[in-house]
Amino acid sequence: MKIDILIKNGLILEFGKKPTINSIAIYNGKILEIGKELEHKYNAKQITDATDKIVIPGFVNTHSHVAMSYFKGLADDLPLQEWLSKHIWPVEGKFLSAEFVEDAALHGCAEMIKNGITTFSDMYFFGDQTAKSAERIGIRAIIGEGVLDLPVANYKNADEIFSYIRKMHDKYMKSELLDFAVAPHAIYTCGKENLIKAKNLAFELGILLHIHISETKQEVEGCIKKTGLRPVEYLDSIGFFEGDVVVAHAIWLDENEQKILAENNVSIAINTSSNLKLASGITSFKSYMEHGINLSIGTDGVAANNNLSFLQEISLIAKLQKALNDDPTILPAKEIIQIATIGGAKALNKSDWIGSIEVGKKADIILIDINNIEAQPMYDPYSHLVYSLTSEQIKDVIINGKMVMKDRQLINIDEKELIEKAKYYQKKIIEFNSNK
Ligand SMILES: [Zn+2]
Numbered sequence: 129m130k131i132d133i134l135i136k137n138g139l140i141l142e143f144g145k146k147p148t149i150n151s152i153a154i155y156n157g158k159i160l161e162i163g164k165e166l167e168h169k170y171n172a173k174q175i176t177d178a179t180d181k182i183v184i185p186g187f188v189n190t191h192s193h194v195a196m197s198y199f200k201g202l203a204d205d206l207p208l209q210e211w212l213s214k215h216i217w218p219v220e221g222k223f224l225s226a227e228f229v230e231d232a233a234l235h236g237c238a239e240m241i242k243n244g245i246t247t248f249s250d251m252y253f254f255g256d257q258t259a260k261s262a263e264r265i266g267i268r269a270i271i272g273e274g275v276l277d278l279p280v281a282n283y284k285n286a287d288e289i290f291s292y293i294r295k296m297h298d299k300y301m302k303s304e305l306l307d308f309a310v311a312p313h314a315i316y317t318c319g320k321e322n323l324i325k326a327k328n329l330a331f332e333l334g335i336l337l338h339i340h341i342s343e344t345k346q347e348v349e350g351c352i353k354k355t356g357l358r359p360v361e362y363l364d365s366i367g368f369f370e371g372d373v374v375v376a377h378a379i380w381l382d383e384n385e386q387k388i389l390a391e392n393n394v395s396i397a398i399n400t401s402s403n404l405k406l407a408s409g410i411t412s413f414k415s416y417m418e419h420g421i422n423l424s425i426g427t428d429g430v431a432a433n434n435n436l437s438f439l440q441e442i443s444l445i446a447k448l449q450k451a452l453n454d455d456p457t458i459l460p461a462k463e464i465i466q467i468a469t470i471g472g473a474k475a476l477n478k479s480d481w482i483g484s485i486e487v488g489k490k491a492d493i494i495l496i497d498i499n500n501i502e503a504q505p506m507y508d509p510y511s512h513l514v515y516s517l518t519s520e521q522i523k524d525v526i527i528n529g530k531m532v533m534k535d536r537q538l539i540n541i542d543e544k545e546l547i548e549k550a551k552y553y554q555k556k557i558i559e560f561n562s563n564k
Contacts, residue, residue, distance in 0.1 A: 131155040131170045132529055138178025138495060139509060141185075143470070143484035147509050152183065154491040157304065157529035162487060174531065176524060180499035182509045184465070185484050186246025186492040186525065187438040188472025191338075191376040191397035191426025193252045194236035194262075194269075195229040198553045199431035208344060208406050216431060222560050223553075224281035230257035231553070235546050236430065237265045241533050243436045244522040246492040249374065249397070249426075249476055251311040251338055253281050255296055259306050265540050266532040268492065270476055271296070272311030272338040275326050277319050286322040290329050297333050304528055309336035315359055316347055324366055331371040336476060339363075342385075343377040344408050360385035369394055374475050376426055378416075379409040386419045395422040395475030398467075400445045401435075402428035412452045413459075423467050424475040437519050442468050446514050461510035495524040 133154040140150045142162055151166040152159055167175070196216075203215035229252070240248055247268040250258060255271040262269040273293050275286050283289045293308055300306045310330040312318040318326070330337040342348055342359045351359045360381060363369060369392035376397040381389070389396070396416065403409060413423060425445065427436050446464045450456045473483025481490045496517060498506055503521060506512050525533040532539050 129155075129170055131160060131172050133174045133176060133491070133526065133531065134166060134170060134172035135176050135178050135183060135493070135495070135526075136167060138181045138183035139498075140183045140485060141465075141509060143185075143486045147182075151178075152485070152491075152493070154526070154529045157490055159485065159487050159489055159491050162485070176495065176531075178495055180497065181523065182496045182498055182513070183485070184494055184496065184509075184513070185469045185482070186494050186527065187244050187468050188424065188476065188483055189240065189245045189248040189427050189436075189438065190374055190395070190424040190472045190475045191399055191428055192236075192240075192248045192250050192436075193429030193431070194240070194248060194250050195232040195252050195254070195258055196429035196431045197236035197239060198223075198228075198232045198550060198557065199429070200434050202431060202557065204405070204434070208408065211406070218564065219557055219560065220281070223557065224253065226254050226257050226282075228553075229254035230261055231549050233258040234261035234265060234541070235550055236436070237262050237267050237269075238538055238541060238543070238546055239430070239436045241265065241267055241525050241527075241538060242522070242536070243438050243519045244494040244496075244525065245427075245436065245438055246494065246525065246527045247472065247476065247478070247482060249309065249336070249338060251313070251340075251376075255292075255308060256299070259296070259300055259303075259308075263303065263305055265538065266305070266527050266530055268305045268482070268527055270307045270309050270336055270338075272309040272336070275310065275312040275322060276317045277322055278317070286318075286325065290325060293329060294333070297335060307335060309338050311338040314340040314343075314347070315351055315362060320366055323363070323368060327366075327368050327371060335372075337368070337371055337373045339373070339375055341375040341378055342380040343403070345380060348380045358382060358385055360388050364388045364392070372477050374424070376428075377403065377408070379403060379411045381411075381416070383415075386416055386421060389416075390419040390421050393422070395424055395471075397424050397426035397475065398445060399426045399428040400448060401441055402432040404444075404448075405434075406432060410448065410452065413449060414453050422471060422474050424472040425468050438468060439513065439517055439519055439522075443514055461508070461514040465510055465513055491526055491529040493526045494522055497521045497523045
């Protein structure tokens, strides 16, 4: 039988099994078989030698703003409000256009693949352009179109955004890689009416709702002042959690709010680098886990983070949570890797398809080189993933059964072109800032 790709002799981290040297047959976008000596059984169009490589499911990034990639390092070391109002919003106001988003999203998607991310859930504007770039480079994405009460770059009001989401949902219905989502920005930028409309639309179309919640103390205080309720209680009071919801940040939750999220199967996207860098706060997730809330990991935008290294994010979360709890046994390596993969897939309602290496699932797989000084010796691949390896060691990335990066070179895109484009926009942004 003819197949598309054969991954040969890799150390495969198959779901629910002990890491074992095996081969994977990939056909028609999916994992057809995992076993030994598959090269005798199948005639593969492409064979990838995975000797001395760890083979794991691709990372699922549940909170990003991919088209902010040209704002990486534009302004740092500032409080959130000053950073936004003096630096990010002015350049967004000047530059945001369909063309800019398409270019910036392409750069961001490329950066994600280089960091082993095979699926991302985004929140931004001009989703059609982000979708085009994701499709071109071959990455799986859930494109959350941002909703605010105020006019945004592409729309005058929220109702226009809602009809745009309907249109995009229809347009990409048949895409194997893309879904759309409704992404009300936050409770302080969306009034009750638009939050309810957003929820109703997501519920009607059966798509995801994606919102920032409880990122800062001020947000919580503001909500209590306005509504008498804490943010999660407020959203619950308007029926927001009726559908499938991912909340980003969720740093400042009390006991009752954790119960509400658990009861409503709401997943959290943890964004530790962004939260630390903007000093939004840190929290222990121990109690969240005890309540049974599904956790996943987001990178947030590169303007805040300022990188998309998922391995770095994983390592940081694992170590921070140990320190916060005064307990080195919390979040062992295997558990945090599961949060980064199947936890993300569950959050996005895609755990039947992605998030683990299992026969029948989509082939979203990354190969990591361990034949180097930094990776040797290796006693436990999970330990290495969390504490020793970096993105540079991620060599090959397969998404939906197609190779999108081989030996760290992107297949579907000219990397030189991306770098030139980034330099071109950097020049324009510097010019704009110096004339302000
Ligand atoms: Zn965000």
